[in-house]
Amino acid sequence: MAEDSLPSETEVLVIGAGPGGYVAAIRAAQSGCDVTLVERDAYGGTCLNVGCIPSKALITATDVAHDATDAEEMGISAEVDVDFGRMTDWKDSVVRQLTGGVEKLCSANGITLVDGTASFTGEDEVAVTRDGTEQGTIRFEHAIVATGSRPVELPGFSFDGTHVLSSTHALGLDSLPDELLVIGAGYIGMELSTVFAKLGVDVTVVEMLDQVLPGYERDVASVVRRRTEKLGIEFRFGERADTWEPTSGGVRVSTLDADDQRAEYDADFVVVAVGREPVTDSLDLQAAAIETDDRGFVRTDPKMRSSARHIFAVGDVAGEPLLAHKASKEGEVAADVIAGEPTTLSTRAIPAAVFTDPEIATVGLTESEAAAADLNTIVGRMPMRASGRALTLGETDGFVRVVADGDSGTILGAQLVCPDASELVAEFALAVETGATLSEVAATVHAHPTLTEAVMEAAANAQGEAIHTLDR
Template identity: 80%
Template sequence: MAADSLPRETEVLVIGAGPGGYVAAIRAAQSGADVTLVEKDAYGGTCLNVGCIPSKALITATDIAHDAEDADRMGISADIDVDFGAMTEWKDGVVSQLTGGVEKLCEANGVTLVDGTASFTSENEVTVDRDGTRKGAIEFDNAIVATGSRPVELTGFSFDGQHVLSSTHALALDSLPEELVVIGAGYIGMELSTVFAKLGVDVTVVEMRDQILPGYEQDVARVVSRRAESLGADFRFGERAEGWTPITSGVRVTTESDDDERFEYDADSVVVAVGREPVTDTLELSAAGVEMDENGFVQTDDQTRTSTEGIFAVGDVAGEPLLAHKASREGEVATEVIAGNAATVSTRAVPAAVFTDPEIATVGMTEATAEEAGLNPVVGQLPMRASGRALTLDETDGFVRVVADEETGTIVGAQLVCPDASELVAEFALAIETDATLTDIATTVHTHPTLTEAAMEAAANAHGAAIHTPNR
């Protein structure tokens, strides 16, 4: 339970109880520091409450329903009845269990919890407001800012929770719409589009660029795009969302192409998923002299230090990549630095996953970025149609690709688009972190039949020694 009264002083003040903040608070307390954690909304932050966890719960549920309904080739016929209300209740139960667990873990480690909004008044003090009332001030020796990010509002599309939805609103719907327009084909837009398409919603995705998942290699994105189209998603590339108007049945969204051609799409609601922005508006960072970049993210070094001595920033508020696991690692680094230990944030082996169908996961360099870095890359790849386990799962779209330095064989990156890519990428992340080589993975005995064999075969393929696919 949060403290009724504020501590006047604390050694380590953490602002924000998301994956960066609560991990930092617990780790600092474990090192023997007196720690106070201030949270204005819900413990667990965006990830646990309105992001990673609820979205993955819905993805799992919809995958089960869709797979059961689409198993005719396996000799299975099923008449699936989806109770969306019950599905949402189950999803909310998962969220409640995890967020409650965060609070208990903090308390068990001796962290003082404070409900409220913290604002800096100087380099070593914040005030805390609760329900619009000033509750007091807290002096600190060190502070860790971990306030996260929120969905960006598109001009002309202010979130109202009814006609115009953020990702948070979309994950909290209590009934299924018949039609949705989704603006943005990035990872959030694609995950939501896949969920709703599998539930039978008529989904139109508007993307101003020429492919889904901008920033990912085209052959990776193409696999997911084809699958989404087979689910019924309609992609409108090269169109900018200009505005919307209410109609009897919901909304009418207007878009415009580069050659000034205009289009209109009717739907129950429109979901805007065009990115995220840092949450700093209540922090009064200028009072502490903390500098931000042109996009509003707090500037930090590789030890999570800000421009002000004794103030650190971790997670989304400190900029890309906006990943929960990156936030947690930064939280640990911040507490290590505060404790006087040597620790830095390494970004060379931070994996990223998109929970589409199939999943995408990447880590390290692509072939192109390896060349830009001055390496002579060698690439190995296994198509999933050559994987026995993928065949038994009836999931043969996609591939596993590994990138290495040709001279040393050291693995520098991997790109996966396949079932369970989010799990399989860990082998490559570990390989990069430990400077493992293609030979290390190719000669490691992998269980058969498993999807992990694809990593072994891709590594062997880079050497021209793969057994189950033609070698390059």
């Protein structure tokens, strides 16, 4: 439980109890530091409360419902009754279990928990307010800023929770709309669009660029686009959301294309999913001489130190990539540095996953990134249609691709778009981090029939030794 009164001083002050903050606090406490953790909203941050966990819970539930009605080829026909209220209750129960666990872990490690908003009053002190009332100040020797990020609002599309929704609002809906307009075909927009489409909602996605998942390689993104179009999602590429107005049935959104041609779309709600921005407005960073970049993210070095050397920043507030697992690793690094450990953050093998259908996962360098770095590369590829396990799952869309150094065979990166890509990428992440070679991965016996065999086959394919797909 949070303390009713504030400690007057602490050795390590952590601001924010998300995946970066609570991990940093626990690691610092394990090292013997006196730690105080200040959180103004909910333990677990965006990830556990309104991001990774609730979205993946809904993705899992909707996949169960959709798969049951999409298995005629296997000889299975079913009609599914989806109780969306019970589905969201289950999703919320998962969130409560995890967030409650975070608070218990912090307490069990002897961390002083404080409810409130912390803002710097100087380079070694914060003031804490609660419900607009100042509760006092805390002096610190070291501080770790872990205040995370929030959805970006588009000009003219301020979130009101009634017509214009953020991803947080969309995950909190208590009933299903008939029609949904999603602005942005990035990973958040695509995950949400897929969830609602599988539940029978008519979904239209407006995207300024010419493909889904901008930033991912086109052949990877196109696999997801084809699958989502089969779900009935309509894409409007090359259009920019311009204005909106309420209607008797919901909302009408007007868009403009490159030629200033206007189009209008009606829906029950519009969901704006165009990115995230750092949460720093309540911190008064200037009072602690903490510098930010031109996007507002706190500048850090490989030890996660800010421009104020005794103040660290971790997680989304410290910049791209905005990933929970990256935040946790940064939290560990910051705590270890404070404890005197000679450590730095390694960014060579930070995987990323998108929980679309099929999933996407990447780690390390793409072929084009390696070429830009003047590296000689070889590439191996295993299509899922040649995977025995993928065939038995009825999930044959996509592929596994590995990029390696052409001289040494050292694995540089991988791109996966396939079932369970988020799990399979771990083997490639380990390979990149440890400097493993194609030969080492290809020679490792993988269980059959499994999806992981695609990792082995892709490595073998790069060497011209694949058995179950034609060598490149």
